Amino acid sequence: MPSLPLLEMNNVVAGYGKIDIVNNISIRVNEGEIVTLLGANGMGKTTTIKTILSQTNIRKGEIKYKGKIITRFPTYKIAMLGISYCPERREIFANLTTKENLQAGAYLLKTHKEFKENLDRVYALFPVLKKRQNQISESLSGGEQEMLAIARSLMSNPNLLLLDEPSLGLAPKLVELIAITLREINDSGVSILLIEQNAKLALELSNYGYLMRKGKIAIEGPCKELKNNEGIKDVYLGIATHQKED
């Protein structure tokens, strides 16, 4: 598979105010890949994604998308380039209905026909959303809200999806559904940068992984190798013992 870099972060230092949270990190997402950012809470994974979206204070380094520098672009222009974001804790618009949330996600589409097609596509991925389409989204269950957040981020025909903790707080059955859906999304040509607490799931889904520790990249490599990496097992001790039992 020819691997063209879709997104590159080169030696980026960024944070909030004067405090640097990510320190000199370099990350690459190739076209068609799922890349995962691993690490415990507070290690800078979410900050990394927010940095790509220009929502942090970027002090050094550069970010490139399709070879073009996008460092410190206004957030909405980054979205216009085809980078879509599904945040941790969903952040759906609770004052809108399910369908209106999807309309918000489709803001960048030019025609109603495209909107209709994408709507049908995400309803096919998550049939429950169709059932709830005229319900105020605040009244959806946690799992339905997560599906809505993912669906919303797909409405704009993105090339790259930045996905933060999609399995957080979901029942195992739903986690499985989300995992299958992410595969489908990726098969349809969308590259994904995935943050996931569930390291086992993340390593199974992804092609390549980075382990973050205190704002730096501690370990990186293809996921097949990372699964057997002692450093990863150290960090995810529970998972490591679980894997031994397998």
Add this chain to the structure above:
Amino acid sequence: MNYLLQQIINALGYGGVIALLAAGYTMTFGIINLVNFAYGEVFMLGAFAAYFCINIWNLPFWLVFLIGIAASIVVGFVIERTTFKPVRGADMVTLFITGLGASIVVRNLAVMIFDDRLKSFSLPDFLKGLHSLGDILLFNKTIAIVLVTLVIGLVLIYLVKKTKIGIAMRSISYNAQMSKCLGMNSEKVIIITFIISSSLAGIAAYLQGILFGSIQASMGFTAVVYAFIASVMGGVGNIVGAMVMGYFLAIGGNLFIAFLPPDLVGLKSLFVWGVFFLILIFRPSGLFRANIK
């Protein structure tokens, strides 16, 4: 009974003015959490622009109407750029004081330049006259104001519920940061919201002029207080709620003084404030919901 009905009908004109102002007010309140007291001055200057068009240039009514709206838009835009843009994202109290400051400066400048005497505002010929149904009187201008208010209300509902810009306004009012991640240019949407809101003030200004037959430089203050209370009562950001409450305040105020001895007519505003305090005590989050609906 007829006396009561007449009181309600008398309030429909002013109800329409307040309903339009409350709708415009609640939009900027909802989208950037802005308690904008300078909105009263947008309204007042729209009325003065219309006044000059009538009394100095003798323009036809529809042109007066359009120029009044345009003036309000310009004033609203200038106030937004010079006053609110520099403090975007600040807390509600900062925004409130900023708006209050802008309001005081503009209003007092207007009082200095135009003085605060009533200025007569003439009614176009086709709106003169009245209908009598039994012993109930219905003025043509009241009918016109109610119709205009109704049509604008429907247009606003369509705009906010069904159009792309409406969805964007509501998304940004709930979570601006997330909306930007979906490709929404929030600054552009905020400016559009200000333009719509200011044009509503311009329309309301013309309607108030023809309703009372006069305007004055300090007219913005009472209007903005009514609009503020109606929008809080209607639920911040809720356009329908704000408009309904605008009518409620106008009709309630009229009925309230209808039962008072004539020498207590000056207590009309007691009704508005009384209702406001009751709402704040019992339903502080507004009667309906928050964010632009």
